[in-house]
Amino acid sequence: MFAIVDYDTGNTQNLKKALDYLQIENRLTADPTTILQAEAVILPGVGAFKPAMQALEDRNLVSVLKQVKEKQIPMLGICLGMQLLFESSEEYGFTKGLGFIKGQVKAIPKRQLKIPQMGWNQNQTFIKTSFPIDQRYTYFVHSYYADCSLENIVAGVDYGQLIPSLVQNGKVIGMQFHPEKSGQVGLDLLKNFQRMVNEDDFSRN
Amino acid sequence: MLAKRIIPCLDVDDGRVKKGVNFVNLTDVGDPVEIAAEYQKQGADELVFLDISATNQKRQTTINMVEKVSRQVFMPLTIGGGIKSIADMDRLLKAGADKIAINSAAVSNPKLISQGAQKFGNQCIVVAIDVKKIADKFIVYVNGGQKKTDLDAITWAKKVVELGAGELLVTSMDKDGTKDGFDIELYQALNRVVDVPIIASGGAGEVKDFSQVFLEADVDGALAASVFHFGELTIEDVKKFVKSKGVVVR
Numbered sequence: 524m525f526a527i528v529d530y531d532t533g534n535t536q537n538l539k540k541a542l543d544y545l546q547i548e549n550r551l552t553a554d555p556t557t558i559l560q561a562e563a564v565i566l567p568g569v570g571a572f573k574p575a576m577q578a579l580e581d582r583n584l585v586s587v588l589k590q591v592k593e594k595q596i597p598m599l600g601i602c603l604g605m606q607l608l609f610e611s612s613e614e615y616g617f618t619k620g621l622g623f624i625k626g627q628v629k630a631i632p633k634r635q636l637k638i639p640q641m642g643w644n645q646n647q648t649f650i651k652t653s654f655p656i657d658q659r660y661t662y663f664v665h666s667y668y669a670d671c672s673l674e675n676i677v678a679g680v681d682y683g684q685l686i687p688s689l690v691q692n693g694k695v696i697g698m699q700f701h702p703e704k705s706g707q708v709g710l711d712l713l714k715n716f717q718r719m720v721n722e723d724d725f726s727r728n
Numbered sequence: 729m730l731a732k733r734i735i736p737c738l739d740v741d742d743g744r745v746k747k748g749v750n751f752v753n754l755t756d757v758g759d760p761v762e763i764a765a766e767y768q769k770q771g772a773d774e775l776v777f778l779d780i781s782a783t784n785q786k787r788q789t790t791i792n793m794v795e796k797v798s799r800q801v802f803m804p805l806t807i808g809g810g811i812k813s814i815a816d817m818d819r820l821l822k823a824g825a826d827k828i829a830i831n832s833a834a835v836s837n838p839k840l841i842s843q844g845a846q847k848f849g850n851q852c853i854v855v856a857i858d859v860k861k862i863a864d865k866f867i868v869y870v871n872g873g874q875k876k877t878d879l880d881a882i883t884w885a886k887k888v889v890e891l892g893a894g895e896l897l898v899t900s901m902d903k904d905g906t907k908d909g910f911d912i913e914l915y916q917a918l919n920r921v922v923d924v925p926i927i928a929s930g931g932a933g934e935v936k937d938f939s940q941v942f943l944e945a946d947v948d949g950a951l952a953a954s955v956f957h958f959g960e961l962t963i964e965d966v967k968k969f970v971k972s973k974g975v976v977v978r
Binding site: 536537540541543544569570637638639640641642643644645660662664681682703704705706707709710 | 729730731733768773798799800802803804822824826849850851894895923924925948949978
């Protein structure tokens with residue numbers, strides 16, 4: 524069973540619908556025992572970094588997620604949920620994140636671009652991965668991005684600069700885009716995550 | 729670089745797609761789930777559902793429809809038509825909509841834009857604007873294009889973005905139904921004053937109309953209804969052509 528962490532941040536129903544469609548057994552839950560017994564934990568999220576961290580803390584979920592990491596349970600953060608995996612964010616002032624992947628969350632520099640980045644962008648992979656993402660388009664809605672080390676960037680998109688779209692640190696994976704809104708490509712990525720969990724294959728070779 | 733979006737628009741009444749859709753492979757021409765799935769297969773980048781239901785009871789059916797579509801179709805869904813309150817938005821978003829388009833209600837109650845943006849995020853709030861050119865000025869119309877306002881469309885667009893609109897869906901009433909191309913001048917004027925995505929609507933007839941509005945007015949998306957519904961053009965036809973003209977599409 525995959526646990527989708529329920530902490531009242533935006534719409535998690537569409538993610539659940541995608542997992543249901545793929546027949547991946549899942550539960551929307553904030554219960555520590557359920558989360559710690561799950562095969563994999565999915566951290567969704569829409570909205571701003573600071574209230575989301577606060578919502579996790581209010582439900583004592585920060586320590587639960589730290590145990591998930593320690594127990595090596597595979598974890599997938601999506602959109603804001605991916606950003607929470609990093610050490611900190613500058614959105615509405617400095618806020619500490621979960622710190623599972625090294626890096627800071629920063630505002631996308633405005634330049635001549637429209638912010639948020641909203642729409643379909645083409646991914647390019649930087650390290651070998653089983654995720655079928657290279658050259659594929661996925662759907663993004665975000666104003667902040669993860670400024671992190673290249674060694675954690677599996678794939679990225681060009682939006683005035685490199686924006687990491689798929690990040691990984693061992694069994695911790697993050698997707699900046701919305702796989703549940705990225706058509707067949709997104710469904711294929713979620714399916715691949717399920718395969719990685721089932722086969723315990725998080726290698727990048 | 730973001731791909732330009734091609735967006736089919738579907739009119740729904742009482743949870744059913746109206747104005748018939750002529751795809752040969754559909755078993756039920758009014759079933760929103762089947763039609764949405766077909767558009768996803770064709771490569772649509774997003775779907776807009778415009779609720780033309782006249783009663784609250786029928787609107788409830790639309791909410792159920794959104795719920796059903798979002799179980800089978802995994803791309804961004806925008807719902808517009810008759811949305812008047814934060815509670816209306818909340819119900820539709822919970823049912824599975826990604827964005828809410830408001831039109832007449834935004835004119836009569838501009839606070840709805842800022843309240844919606846604060847509660848759900850700017851990216852959820854699309855302001856739809858129906859525009860008619862009168863004596864060299866772009867004028868805003870409401871109530872499905874039936875009622876003229878005294879608002880200048882360019883000024884109004886600027887204002888709704890300040891209030892928190894994350895996207896504009898702008899229909900040229902002069903072009904709508906003519907199939908002789910999008911209103912390039914209107915979108916150029918809008919693009920000069922706002923920095924949120926603009927979706928052009930009204931006038932699509934041929935593939936070159938799409939490349940023209942992307943290349944000359946730099947809009948972010950182009951919406952069409954009848955040319956897609958009646959199979960005159962497929963999403964694939966449009967994408968293939970605009971790509972050959974140098975427009976980035978998925």
